[in-house]
Amino acid sequence: MVRQLKNGSRTAFNTIYDMYAARVYAFCFQYIKSRQDVEEIVEDVFIKLWQNKNTIRNENSLQALLFIMAKGLLIDTYRARLNEPEYEEYVGYFNESSFSVQDTSKKIEYDDFCRELQRAMKKLSDTQRHIFSACKLQQLSNKEVADKYALNEQTVKNQLSLSLKILREELKKSWIWIVILLNC
Amino acid sequence: MIMLNILEEKYIQNKLTAEELKQLRHEVQQLSDESISTRMQARWMADDIDTSDVPVSRLDQIKKRIDASSFSSNSYSWLRRTAQIAAAIIIPVLIITSFYLYRENKNLGTNEMIVSTNIGERANITLPDGTHVTLNAESKLKYAPQTFNKSERLIHFEGEAYFDVKKNHDIPFLIRTTDVQIKVVGTKFNLSARDKNPVAELVLEEGKVLFTSLSSKECRAISPNQKVIFDKKTGTITITTINAQSISSWRKGDLVFHNAQFADIIHTIESNYGVSIDIASHSDIQKDLFSGTVPSNNISEAMEIISKAYHLTPTIVDKKVTLSECN
Numbered sequence: 001m002v003r004q005l006k007n008g009s010r011t012a013f014n015t016i017y018d019m020y021a022a023r024v025y026a027f028c029f030q031y032i033k034s035r036q037d038v039e040e041i042v043e044d045v046f047i048k049l050w051q052n053k054n055t056i057r058n059e060n061s062l063q064a065l066l067f068i069m070a071k072g073l074l075i076d077t078y079r080a081r082l083n084e085p086e087y088e089e090y091v092g093y094f095n096e097s098s099f100s101v102q103d104t105s106k107k108i109e110y111d112d113f114c115r116e117l118q119r120a121m122k123k124l125s126d127t128q129r130h131i132f133s134a135c136k137l138q139q140l141s142n143k144e145v146a147d148k149y150a151l152n153e154q155t156v157k158n159q160l161s162l163s164l165k166i167l168r169e170e171l172k173k174s175w176i177w178i179v180i181l182l183n184c
Numbered sequence: 185m186i187m188l189n190i191l192e193e194k195y196i197q198n199k200l201t202a203e204e205l206k207q208l209r210h211e212v213q214q215l216s217d218e219s220i221s222t223r224m225q226a227r228w229m230a231d232d233i234d235t236s237d238v239p240v241s242r243l244d245q246i247k248k249r250i251d252a253s254s255f256s257s258n259s260y261s262w263l264r265r266t267a268q269i270a271a272a273i274i275i276p277v278l279i280i281t282s283f284y285l286y287r288e289n290k291n292l293g294t295n296e297m298i299v300s301t302n303i304g305e306r307a308n309i310t311l312p313d314g315t316h317v318t319l320n321a322e323s324k325l326k327y328a329p330q331t332f333n334k335s336e337r338l339i340h341f342e343g344e345a346y347f348d349v350k351k352n353h354d355i356p357f358l359i360r361t362t363d364v365q366i367k368v369v370g371t372k373f374n375l376s377a378r379d380k381n382p383v384a385e386l387v388l389e390e391g392k393v394l395f396t397s398l399s400s401k402e403c404r405a406i407s408p409n410q411k412v413i414f415d416k417k418t419g420t421i422t423i424t425t426i427n428a429q430s431i432s433s434w435r436k437g438d439l440v441f442h443n444a445q446f447a448d449i450i451h452t453i454e455s456n457y458g459v460s461i462d463i464a465s466h467s468d469i470q471k472d473l474f475s476g477t478v479p480s481n482n483i484s485e486a487m488e489i490i491s492k493a494y495h496l497t498p499t500i501v502d503k504k505v506t507l508s509e510c511n
Contacts, residue, residue, distance in 0.1 A: 010255065015252075021243050022235040027228055031195045035242070043246050050254045068227045071221050078220070091198075091205050102451045119296075 002062060005053050013053075015126040017046055020066055029068060033087070033110040041077070045069045063148040085136065088112050120170035135160055187211070192223075300324040301343070304458030315335055315351040317355065321455045322378070330490040344376040349391070360398075363416050367394040374428075398422060417455040439480050443473040449490060457483050464508040465496060 003176075004012035024045055028038045031176075048069045056065055081087050090113050108116075121129055127149070134145045146153045191208040194200045197445060198209065212220065299319065301307050307319040313333045317325060323343020332338070337357040349357045351370025359366040362375035364384055371391025377384040386406065393406040400419040406412055411426040426442075439456060440451055450461050457480075474493050478486040487498035488507060496507040 014247075017247055022238045022240075023233055025243065026233050026235040027236075030233075031196075035239075039242060039246055042243075046246075047251050047254055050250075064225070064231065064250070067225050071224065075217050075220050076226070079212060081207070082212055088202060088205055091200055092202050134218045164251070178307055 001060060002056055006056060008053070011048060013046075016049070016062070020063070021046065024066060024070060029072055032081060033090075035109065035111050037077050041070055041073050044073060056123060065134070070130065084140070086117060090114075112152075115134070116171060117167075120167045122172050123166055124163050128159050131159045132163045132167070133157055177178075199263040241363050295328050296326055297329050298324065300327045302458070303455060311337070311339070313352065313355070313357075318346040320344040320346075321458070341375070341377060343378055344374070348372045348374075351391075363398055364414050365396040365398055367396070368392065377492050380415055384416065386412045387413075387426060387428050388412075394420065428494045439478045439486070441474050441476055441478070443475055445473060446494065447469070449474055453478070453483075453486060453490070456488070459483065459500075459503045459505050461505045461507065464497075464506055 001012050001015060005016060021042055025038055025042050025161075028041050029035070031036050032041070047067060049066065052069075056062060087110070089112055093108070093113065121132070125131060130149060131145055134140045134148060135142070140148070142153050142156050145151075146156045149156075187207075188211050191200070191204055191211065193209055194204060195208055203226070225386050226411065237371070248426075261498075290506055298318075299307055300433040301319045301321055301323050303321055305321055309317050309319070309325070311317065311332065312329060315337070319325060323345055324341070325343075325345065326340040327338065330419070335355065337352070337355055339357075340360050340361055341361050347368075349368050349371050353369055354481065357368045357370075359368075359375065361384060362379055362459075364377065366375065366386065369392060373391070373393060374387045374389070375385070385395065388406045388410050390408050394403060394405040395406055395412050397414060397419055402420050406413070406423065408429045411424050411427060411428075413424070415422070417423045439452055441452075444452075450463070455458070455462055463493050466471065468491060472494065473488070477490065478489050478492070480486070484500060485496075487500060487507075490499045491507060492495075494507075495510045497510050499506045499508065
C-alpha cells in the first residue's frame with residue numbers, strides 16, 4: 001500500500017487516512033486539549049504526507065513519519081498551552097467540578113470553556129476588564145495594577161471583586177461553575 | 185524524570201491540580217524540543233491510544249479540506265486562483281452584511297441568536313431543528329446557532345412561551361431558565377418562567393419532559409396534562425393534573441383564567457396589552473378568584489368582563505386603565 005501511495009494512488013492515501021487520522025487526532029488532543037488546534041495539525045500532517053509521499057521508505061516507517069510531520073506544530077502548541085493563563089483557569093475548573101453534583105459526563109471542553117470565558121468577559125466594563133486581565137491573566141499584583149491604571153489599591157481590589165462576581169454569574173448562566181482564584 | 189512522567193500522565197488525564205500544572209510548566213520549559221520529541225514519539229509508537237472520543241464527522245471534514253488543497257488538477261488552477269481572489273473580496277462584504285444583520289440582536293460580535301418580545305408583543309420563531317416557539321409578551325430566548333443542533337439543543341429562556349419541540353431522540357432539547365432546566369425529546373408545552381414571578385410553571389400538552397430545579401438538583405418527569413409549579417423561594421416542585429389545552433390558549437388570542445387571583449389577572453392583562461392598570465378601590469372584593477375567558481386583542485371588552493366580575497368600573501385613557509368602584 002505504501003508502494004501504491006508513492007506511485008500517487010489516491011485510494012492508498014485515503015486508506016492511510018482512515019487508518020491513522022483518528023490516532024493522530026487522539027494523540028495530539030492529549031497534549032493540546034483544543035479540538036480546533038488539533039484539527040489544524042491533522043490537516044497539516046496529511047497534506048505534508050501527500051506532498052512528501054516519495055520520501056517514505058517502507059510500511060514500518062509510515063507511523064514514525066506521521067509523527068515527524070506532526071511534531072513541530074504539536075510541540076509548539078503544547079508549550080503554549082502549558083503557559084496559557086486560560087488553561088490554568090480551566091484546570092482550576094476541573095478541580096472544582098470534580099466535587100460538584102453535576103453529572104461528570106458534562107465536563108466542558110477547553111475550546112468551549114475559552115469561548116464562554118471570552119463571552120463572560122464582555123459583560124465587564126472596560127475598567128473591570130483591564131483590571132481583571134492585568135491581575136489574573138498577566139499576574140500583576142494589586143499595587144502594580146493600581147500604578148498602571150492610576151487607581152488606588154482599594155479601588156483595584158473592589159473592582160476585581162466585582163468583576164469576579166459578574167463573571168461567576170455569567171458563567172453560571174452558561175453552566176460553567178468556576179472558582180477563579182482570588183489571589184492576585 | 186519520574187516526577188515529569190507522573191505530571192505528564194496527570195496532564196494527559198486532566199487530573200492535574202493548579203500547583204502541579206505550574207510544576208509541569210517549569211519542567212517542560214527546561215526541556216529542549218528534541219527531548220520532548222523523543223518522549224512523545226515513544227508514546228506515539230506504543231499501541232495504546234484511545235480513539236473512541238474522536239468525532240468521525242470532524243475527520244471527514246478535515247479530509248475534505250485536505251483533498252481540496254492536495255488534489256486540484258493543474259488545468260483548472262487558474263480558475264481556483266480567480267475564485268480565491270473573488271472570495272477574498274466577497275467574504276468581507278458578506279461579513280459586513282452579517283454584521284448589520286446581527287445588530288438586530290442585542291449581543292454584538294458573539295455567536296448568539298436572541299429573540300425577545302416587549303410588552304404587548306408576541307413572536308413566532310422556528311429554531312434550526314424545526315422546533316416552533318411562540319413567545320408571549322416580555323419574553324426572551326437565546327441560543328448559539330453554531331452549536332445548537334450538534335450534541336444538544338440548548339436555549340436560554342426567560343418569560344412565557346409555547347414550545348412545539350421537534351422530536352429527536354439523539355439530540356435532547358434543553359431549556360435553561362434562571363432557576364430551572366427542562367429537558368425534552370419531542371413535546372408540546374407551555375412554559376412560564378419570568379424572573380419577576382415567584383414561581384415558574386410548565387404545562388405539558390404532549391410528550392415527555394424532565395424538569396430540574398437548578399438549586400436543589402431535584403429532577404421530576406412530567407406527563408401530558410400535568411402542570412408543574414416550581415416555587416423559587418422554597419425550591420419545591422409541585423405537580424398537578426390539569427387541562428393543558430386551556431393554559432396555552434393565549435396563543436389563539438384568548439386569555440383564559442382558572443381560579444385566578446385578581447392581582448395575577450391584572451398583571452397578565454397589563455403584560456399582554458402593554459397598559460398600566462390603577463385600582464382605585466379599597467374593598468376586599470379583589471380577594472375573589474376568577475374563572476373565565478377574556479380576549480387578548482380587545483382591551484375594552486377584556487376590561488368590561490373583569491370589571492363586571494369584580495364590581496368595578498373601567499376607564500381607559502390611552503395606555504392607562506383605571507378601575508374604580510361601582511356606584
